[in-house]
Amino acid sequence: MAPPAARRADFLMALAYATDLATGQSRDFALRSCVLAMRLAEVAGLDDHQRRNVYHQALLRYIGCNADTHLLASAFGDEIALRQDLARIDMGDQSQIAETIVRAITRVFADAPPAELAKAVEQGLAEAMNVSVPILAGHCEVAQRIAERIGLSGEIRQNLGQLYERWDGRGLPRGLQGDAVSLPVRLVTLAQDAIVLSEAHGFETMTAMIAKRRGGAYEPALADLFLAHAGRLLAGLDGAVDRATILALEPAPQAVFDERACEEAYLAIADMVDMRMPFTFGHSRAVAALADAAGRHMGLPASDIRELRWAAYTHDIGELAVPVSTWMKTSALTLRETDAARLHPYHGERTLAGLSGEGKAVAALVSRHHEHLDGSGYYRNARGPDLSPAARILAAAEAFQTAREARPHREALSAADAAAQLRAAVREGKLCPDAVEAVLACAGQPARRAHAERLAGLTPREIEVLRLIAAGHTAKGAARQLEIAPKTADNHIQSLYSKIGVTTRAAAALYALERGLVQQGISAA
Numbered sequence: 001m002a003p004p005a006a007r008r009a010d011f012l013m014a015l016a017y018a019t020d021l022a023t024g025q026s027r028d029f030a031l032r033s034c035v036l037a038m039r040l041a042e043v044a045g046l047d048d049h050q051r052r053n054v055y056h057q058a059l060l061r062y063i064g065c066n067a068d069t070h071l072l073a074s075a076f077g078d079e080i081a082l083r084q085d086l087a088r089i090d091m092g093d094q095s096q097i098a099e100t101i102v103r104a105i106t107r108v109f110a111d112a113p114p115a116e117l118a119k120a121v122e123q124g125l126a127e128a129m130n131v132s133v134p135i136l137a138g139h140c141e142v143a144q145r146i147a148e149r150i151g152l153s154g155e156i157r158q159n160l161g162q163l164y165e166r167w168d169g170r171g172l173p174r175g176l177q178g179d180a181v182s183l184p185v186r187l188v189t190l191a192q193d194a195i196v197l198s199e200a201h202g203f204e205t206m207t208a209m210i211a212k213r214r215g216g217a218y219e220p221a222l223a224d225l226f227l228a229h230a231g232r233l234l235a236g237l238d239g240a241v242d243r244a245t246i247l248a249l250e251p252a253p254q255a256v257f258d259e260r261a262c263e264e265a266y267l268a269i270a271d272m273v274d275m276r277m278p279f280t281f282g283h284s285r286a287v288a289a290l291a292d293a294a295g296r297h298m299g300l301p302a303s304d305i306r307e308l309r310w311a312a313y314t315h316d317i318g319e320l321a322v323p324v325s326t327w328m329k330t331s332a333l334t335l336r337e338t339d340a341a342r343l344h345p346y347h348g349e350r351t352l353a354g355l356s357g358e359g360k361a362v363a364a365l366v367s368r369h370h371e372h373l374d375g376s377g378y379y380r381n382a383r384g385p386d387l388s389p390a391a392r393i394l395a396a397a398e399a400f401q402t403a404r405e406a407r408p409h410r411e412a413l414s415a416a417d418a419a420a421q422l423r424a425a426v427r428e429g430k431l432c433p434d435a436v437e438a439v440l441a442c443a444g445q446p447a448r449r450a451h452a453e454r455l456a457g458l459t460p461r462e463i464e465v466l467r468l469i470a471a472g473h474t475a476k477g478a479a480r481q482l483e484i485a486p487k488t489a490d491n492h493i494q495s496l497y498s499k500i501g502v503t504t505r506a507a508a509a510l511y512a513l514e515r516g517l518v519q520q521g522i523s524a525a
Contacts, residue, residue, distance in 0.1 A: 004262055004306070004358045008255035009247050011150060011265045012059040014317075017351045018272070019062035021320040022069075023087070024080040026199060029192075031241040034058035037191035038249050039233045044187070044225055052251040053184040056147075056156045059246075061163050061188060064143030066320070068135045069276040073325040075124065075131045076101065077108035080323045087196045090209075092170040092216050101128050136164050137173040142275070149268040151261065159185050168216045178219075190218050190226055198234065243354045262310070266362075270313035276324050279406055280316075288312035291397040293442035298434065300389060301460035307358055308390040311365035315398060318348030318366070330408045342378040345370055369394045372430040388516040389455065392432035396422060396439040399431065419445045455515075462496040463517060465489060470509035470518055 016030035023029075037058040041051045065083075072079045082104045089096040105124045109117040143160040162176060162185045169177030190210070197206040207230055214223040226233065247254075257265060270284035291312040295305040319327070322344060326337050333341060349367035352359060368391040371377035373384040377395075380386075387395075403418035413421065419440050425431040434455075441447045458466065461482075468478040479489035497503060500511050512518050 003259045005259070006257050006262055006355060006357050006359060007247065007250075008150065008257055008261075008265075009250045010243070010355050010359065011257070011262075011269075012056070013243065013246055013354050014351055015063050015146075015269070015272075016059040017354075018269070018317055018320055019060075019065060021318070021347055021351070022065055022080070022083075023062055024084040025087070025196070028241045029195065030059055030061070031246055032237045033061075033188065033192045033195055034246060034249065035241055036195060036233055036237055037188050040187055040191055040222075040226060040229075043229050043233070044222070046183075046187075048251045050184060053156055053159055053182070054187055055250060056152060057159050057184045057188040058191065060143065060147060060152075060160060061192065062139075062143075063146050063272060064139040064141065064160070064163075066272055066276045067138040067142040069324045070278065070328060071131065072135055073323065073328060075127070076104040078104070078323040078325050080321075081107065087193075088200050090213055090217060091164075092166060092168060092213075097128075098125060101125060133173050139163070140173065142272075146268050146272055150265050151255065151257075158182065163189075166217050167219045170216070186219050186222060190222055193217070194226065194230070194234070195237065203230070203234070259306075262358075266310040266313040269317060273314070273317050273320065276320075277327060279408070283401065283405060284313050284316060287315065287394075287397050287401045290401055290439060290442055291393050294393045294397060294435065294438040295390065297438040297442055298389060298393065299455065299458070299460055300393075301464050303358070303464075304388075304390050304460075307361045307365060308394060310358070310362045311369070311390070311394055312397065314352060314362065315348065315366050315369045315394065316344065317351050318344035318346065321347045328408050332409075342370075346379045365391055365394055369398055371395060372425075373432060374429040376430060385514055385516055387432070388518075389432075389435065391516065392435035393438065396431050396435040399425070400439055400443060415443060415445060419443075423448070456499045458496055458499055462492050462499070465492040466496050466508060466512050467517060469493060469505050470512040 013031065016034070017028075019025075020027070020029045034055060037054050038051065041054045046054065069079055072082070076082050082100070085100045085103060086097075089100055091097065101124055102121055105121050106117065109120045112120070140161040140163060143163065144157040147157045147160050159182045162171075162174075162181055165171035165174065165176040165181045165185065166189075167178060167181060167186060169175050171181070193213075194206060194210060197209050201209070207227055210218065210223055210230075211227060214220050267285070270288070274280045274283050274285075288309045292305055292309045295308045300308070319341075322337075322340050326333065326341065329337075345367050348369075349363050352363035352366055355363065365388075367380065368382060368387060371380060371382040371387055371391065372395070373387065373392075375381045375383040400418050400422055403413045403421055404415065406412040422431060422436045422440065426433045426436050437447055455463070464482060465478050468481055469475075473481065475490045475493055476486045478493075479486040482489065493508075497508060500508065502508050502511060
């Protein structure tokens, strides 16, 4: 079978969607910003080289925004709400910044006595710059590092290091001024602000605010050009933007990732997600290593193991929709917070839904990483037949690794106690016994049962053949898909029939369906 490959632009869109979640922006904000920025670049007469820089800046501007988010949340509470508020103001106006900070601190101390609230506001305003500047500098450096890991040019990386800079020099962290701020940065900042302000205040007020900020946040000539064509530039950007539109906008040559580059891109996503809080650093890497080993232990096909590992890298990407202040709580979550937290597999699925090739299988696994065999998991309340061996392994690996890590509301469990917790979930009918024992064996825990009983001793190749005939392929069709001889495919079919105790394709297909071996799709639109 052909090795996996994907357009780099698909990964850029996934990263863009993730940053929309983390910054509290509306659906497809970064994608709509990309369309607007590319339209403005065309009106401005930018060449292909500069348009390429604009394209990447628009999609990736905030990819570093998860760095040190716990510090932002500790100082100002709900960082997503804070980011939403900051996006709507003129960051060169100190009075507007102060009002926004006061609003954030008031949310945190809403139930506190007036004197305590006043003291918190005074302290927050006094420390705001000392807290913010290092965090924003970190955002820039992390964005540049992630861009390097996914193969973007030095010039694009340099632009990502200027995401908070302004035309008038009042930006952060370096206070660059005028042409020292890259043209693609200036253009994308204007485009993204236009969409935010249009959504918040309407077209007429947005254009008035852009005009007012002319010469401050925005280069005068660029602001004039935008205002002269604003109606046409924003036409049709009040709704969703599809994948095909963004792919078509990418200036040639269009980059394609091979398997190795895909691996690095998924790993970069893992690190981007996990760096929100110190206690999640390395979490997704650890889950992936454990899931990969368990998949091999259970004899899964190589393609399943690869999809499982990539899903483990990205399983928590949907958590970006939940404020870090929620994850940092030492007390029990409220019902509303619990509901929001339980939707993170949905947001993860949506973030990855546009990836081509094996990305769709990865998204399907991510959506199921908190599901249980008895239907008590979330967000789908899926049951056993909807959970493939890979999905069952991912759930077990994530549960074990999380139990081994400390969280603000509890201490880390020992390996033995974490193993006992997983085995209790098996007895309750929640986790798959074979998946749990495979994970625990790979984690160095004593095994209590033979592994892979539910796969009836099928080899990885036989699992691949079973899936294909369950999908309606003949022996010849399966042979073509797997690039093997028809006789070899037929031998695999007869062998797997014998192992699972059937004699017909229909019975084999039912067996595959009952055991979650049929390839899963995704349902999110």
